[in-house]
Amino acid sequence: MSVLIAIELTGEKPSNASLELLALARTLANGNPVVALSLGADVGLTETLIARGADKVVLGARETFTDINSDVWATCATDAARKHGATLVLAPHTPFGADIAPRLAFRLNAACATGCVSIDRQDGALLCTRAAHGGNVREVLRMKARVTVATLRAGVYDALPADTTRKGEGIILTEPPPSRIRVLERKRDAAEGVRLEDAKVIVAGGRGLGGAEGFKVLEPLAHALGGVVGASRVPCDLNWCSHAMQIGLTGKTVTPELYIAVGISGASHHLAGCGNAKTIIAINTDKDAAIFREARFGVTGDFAKVVPALTAAIRALPKDL
Amino acid sequence: MHIAVCIKYIPDPEAAFSQFSIDEQAKKVVPAPGLRHVVSPFDEQAIEAALRVREQHAGARITVITLGNEASRNALKHGLAMGADDGVLLMDPAFDDGDGYTTTLALSAAIRKLATVDLVLTGRQAADGDAGIVGAGIGEELNLPVLTFAKAVVMEGAAASVVRVERVLDDGTEIVEADLPALVTVSNELGAPRAPSLRETMRAARKPMVVWKAADLELDVATLGAAGARTARERIFVPSKAVQCEFIEAATPEEQGARLAARLREAKVL
Numbered sequence: 345m346s347v348l349i350a351i352e353l354t355g356e357k358p359s360n361a362s363l364e365l366l367a368l369a370r371t372l373a374n375g376n377p378v379v380a381l382s383l384g385a386d387v388g389l390t391e392t393l394i395a396r397g398a399d400k401v402v403l404g405a406r407e408t409f410t411d412i413n414s415d416v417w418a419t420c421a422t423d424a425a426r427k428h429g430a431t432l433v434l435a436p437h438t439p440f441g442a443d444i445a446p447r448l449a450f451r452l453n454a455a456c457a458t459g460c461v462s463i464d465r466q467d468g469a470l471l472c473t474r475a476a477h478g479g480n481v482r483e484v485l486r487m488k489a490r491v492t493v494a495t496l497r498a499g500v501y502d503a504l505p506a507d508t509t510r511k512g513e514g515i516i517l518t519e520p521p522p523s524r525i526r527v528l529e530r531k532r533d534a535a536e537g538v539r540l541e542d543a544k545v546i547v548a549g550g551r552g553l554g555g556a557e558g559f560k561v562l563e564p565l566a567h568a569l570g571g572v573v574g575a576s577r578v579p580c581d582l583n584w585c586s587h588a589m590q591i592g593l594t595g596k597t598v599t600p601e602l603y604i605a606v607g608i609s610g611a612s613h614h615l616a617g618c619g620n621a622k623t624i625i626a627i628n629t630d631k632d633a634a635i636f637r638e639a640r641f642g643v644t645g646d647f648a649k650v651v652p653a654l655t656a657a658i659r660a661l662p663k664d665l
Numbered sequence: 666m667h668i669a670v671c672i673k674y675i676p677d678p679e680a681a682f683s684q685f686s687i688d689e690q691a692k693k694v695v696p697a698p699g700l701r702h703v704v705s706p707f708d709e710q711a712i713e714a715a716l717r718v719r720e721q722h723a724g725a726r727i728t729v730i731t732l733g734n735e736a737s738r739n740a741l742k743h744g745l746a747m748g749a750d751d752g753v754l755l756m757d758p759a760f761d762d763g764d765g766y767t768t769t770l771a772l773s774a775a776i777r778k779l780a781t782v783d784l785v786l787t788g789r790q791a792a793d794g795d796a797g798i799v800g801a802g803i804g805e806e807l808n809l810p811v812l813t814f815a816k817a818v819v820m821e822g823a824a825a826s827v828v829r830v831e832r833v834l835d836d837g838t839e840i841v842e843a844d845l846p847a848l849v850t851v852s853n854e855l856g857a858p859r860a861p862s863l864r865e866t867m868r869a870a871r872k873p874m875v876v877w878k879a880a881d882l883e884l885d886v887a888t889l890g891a892a893g894a895r896t897a898r899e900r901i902f903v904p905s906k907a908v909q910c911e912f913i914e915a916a917t918p919e920e921q922g923a924r925l926a927a928r929l930r931e932a933k934v935l
């Protein structure tokens with residue numbers, strides 16, 4: 345089957361989650377073309393995407409696609425899927441992908457599965473495995489339409505290493521389609537340092553931090569570990585921190601090596617976004633908190649005392665050689 | 666101004682999962698008998714968004730719509746008690762065991778039948794299936810511009826002919842607008858929905874509620890329910906986890922912190 349991938353950019357580069365989709369597409373395409381679609385990109389991206397597994401790259405250059413929005417994306421992706429005969433369309437399960445995927449599915453008369461953790465082929469049919477019921481269960485859906493549209497959570501498949509000897513075709517879109525929506529303003533959080541999605545170490549805080557000041561206690565720990573600070577939904581909803589820090593079912597999917605959950609009870613909705621971390625450590629006053637069932641190491645105690653001591657001790661550790 | 670809000674009645678999504686069991690034969694998640702059901706949280710916030718619009722534009726009419734069973738009347742009652750004006754229950758065995766696609770067809774047909782709708786509001790996703798398909802789906806079926814993940818919804822223009830939405834993104838928000846009619850999906854960043862007041866709850870009992878079947882919507886039953894679904898559940902299971910937590914014990918929390926650092930180095934985590 346021919347596969348179309350909606351490539352999300354972070355800054356100028358394709359997101360890791362998008363590159364992972366290229367790898368998945370290669371295994372599912374069975375020799376048919378893997379087509380990558382990128383809008384608002386530098387034309388140089390064509391080569392990058394081919395090196396990472398695409399056979400064709402459809403690109404709306406930054407210079408012509410100056411005002412991209414979700415309506416423009418939905419139209420371009422529908423056109424590309426039709427034109428290149430894609431029977432599988434993939435997008436990362438982020439606000440970007442979750443926004444366009446269902447619309448593509450309706451336009452393409454496709455079956456749709458969102459937030460998938462794997463896609464397999466069985467007797468010619470696609471099986472999409474996804475989390476449901478707040479991350480408590482997995483359901484395996486058999487896709488019954490000719491075309492499938494799916495979004496995938498990050499960190500399940502490994503991106504292919506760049507192979508600059510791969511050959512492919514570049515197609516440049518000449519004109520953006522008309523749009524029914526108008527973007528008036530974008531308020532981006534100041535991009536400081538590493539993104540949560542790419543972080544190797546995340547220190548995440550929950551309601552147990554008691555307020556915005558609690559996050560000030562986490563920052564030195566994250567800093568000492570070369571990591572970043574994230575959050576459960578509660579502190580975001582309470583405005584103790586930016587909503588962009590939210591990890592979980594409706595927040596970000598993260599896959600760090602180390603995840604330190606501080607004052608987080610471990611609701612399935614939260615774990616849906618961080619359960620794939622390699623090592624989880626929990627610091628919580630309640631020894632029965634669900635988070636300890638996911639953690640490899642646990643401390644029962646007040647974070648305000650435990651975290652500064654942990655931070656100091658980590659700083660004092662002899663440097664790795 | 667006529668606003669339609671699509672709301673789903675589901676088992677309390679924050680209930681402990683021990684309150685649920687899995688029926689492998691039927692491939693369904695079964696709530697314990699008596700488990701509280703609620704309007705799916707994002708849908709409740711969609712009602713809140715509609716009420717806030719009406720505060721801006723007195724006279725707006727708000728219709729709450731649900732596709733479900735007899736018990737789903739409670740979802741409509743809750744919406745009416747929050748302040749909606751009338752309710753529509755879509756109930757027919759033909760709707761059973763559908764998917765996001767078939768649910769979309771039925772809800773879209775109902776909105777078409779209402780004929781006067783300017784703005785459709787849904788939740789970003791229903792908190793049982795967590796799919797997030799039906800909202801955008803209705804937008805496509807009715808050929809409306811779709812604005813997803815709203816944190817704020819306001820009307821613009823002298824005749825309130827434009828909807829302006831602040832959308833939640835990965836790294837911030839954006840403000841977008843579209844001409845009405847349009848569809849907006851609401852996210853939790855909108856803020857807490859109001860609780861029904863005693864006065865509205867009393868009034869709610871007298872507000873109109875209609876029940877429509879597939880035939881009332883002029884829908885072909887072959888496109889509905891399990892027959893029309895584009896996905897079929899093969900299997901459902903609870904993922905297993907095999908982590909054993911090692912608790913770090915010490916006399917004081919400070920010592921626990923220090924000991925954790927040492928243990929992490931020892932275990933080569935750091």
Ligand SMILES: Cc1cc2nc3c(=O)[nH]c(=O)nc-3n(C[C@H](O)[C@H](O)[C@H](O)COP(=O)(O)OP(=O)(O)OC[C@H]3O[C@@H](n4cnc5c(N)ncnc54)[C@H](O)[C@@H]3O)c2cc1C
Binds near residue numbers: 551593706
């Ligand atoms: C549809 C839906 C989607 C959702 N999506 C998300 C999502 O994407 N992400 C998300 O995170 N949540 C999400 N939630 C919410 C989720 O269900 C939980 O309510 C939330 O994760 C709980 O956050 P918390 O652990 O910070 O708070 P709580 O559950 O209140 O836990 C606070 C913890 O802090 C501990 N504590 C208290 N004081 C201290 C102290 N001094 N030191 C150390 N520990 C202390 C307590 O023992 C407790 O375990 C969603 C819910 C629904 C219904």
Ligand SMILES: Nc1ncnc2c1ncn2[C@@H]1O[C@H](COP(=O)(O)O)[C@@H](O)[C@H]1O
Binds near residue numbers: 708711786789792798
């Ligand atoms: N049975 C239903 N009745 C009314 N509205 C629904 C129903 N199912 C889904 N919706 C609406 O569509 C949104 C997305 O649902 P879903 O695609 O199932 O996650 C929900 O937040 C509701 O607003």
